Amino acid sequence: MKFVGRRGHWWVPPCAAFFCLLGSTIFWRWHTISKDHQINEEIRAREVRLVGAEGEQIGIVSFREAMQMAVDANLDLVNVAPTAKPPVCRIMDYGKFRYEQQKKEKENRKNQKVVELKEVRFSATIDEHDYQTKLRNVVKFINDQDKVKCSIRFRGREIMHASVGQKVLERVAAEVQDIAVQERRPKLEGRSMIMILAPNKTT
Template structure:
């Protein structure tokens, strides 16, 4: 018996069907397959035909392998004879390799005001250059307060000067655009 989120006890087989205990990627193997007839495929990918599940299990056991339900929605369902442990290991290796090869791009933000001094602008640009050298995307925002909102052209000039200072290491991905009280521009590292 398991305790459900609604406050009632549920038998284990109902709880498993809800999906709390089972992994979505898990396939039905051997005795878990409840179909009467299945289309059987051997290790080499050759079709052995449609047969009762018990006979398909016997064929799998004779070869000392597992019977795996690979297409449960097909008519009749398709089973394959394979080493299930080896199959799961290969899948986990592929997923690990895919995760290792993907590049994570972080977005770093640099904030300024429309009336920023030249020296402060250079300091912010130097910081953005460090982010770009690390391969990060940079979000540059100019925040307008009060009456500054009437002079958005000053913010655009600041962003243009900023892009000139960082032009050696980054290029504009998204041009300056107003979003609420902020004018935002995105820079990405230059590709060689």
């Protein structure tokens, strides 16, 4: 079925179209269930509090009157506050509104920082140069707003002197205390000791 609607030529299967009569205005519309808002004929209220296309407060009018105003403006009637008594509806270009909304959501997701858990491995017998290199990595990750898992793997009889490894991790925590907090203090798990640092929220 092909016909002319208020926004051009539409093809509508007979089962998906319905007939809508507003005063003397007769037109066909594609019936869709909006995910976020009730629009046009999806609105079931007898009367609505209407906001115009420019944001002006028109007041309480019948649904038919509000729908006719939207049709005359070649725009949509959108229920923006369905729980209000009566519901608040606004005349707008819903397609443009959804496009702008999705664009804004996409930008927000792009700007969101995903916190990752980075791992820096130390050793109980680490030398000073290697320690400083790994410490710089910890600082870099924390400054990037990531959490850091500092770990020490004990080999052979080193496990008998786990306190030596604990002192290494405690030194790391002390040296980054201005930018990080210990989310998890050094704890022995099997042959590994693990400490987790998180960015300090005040930095």
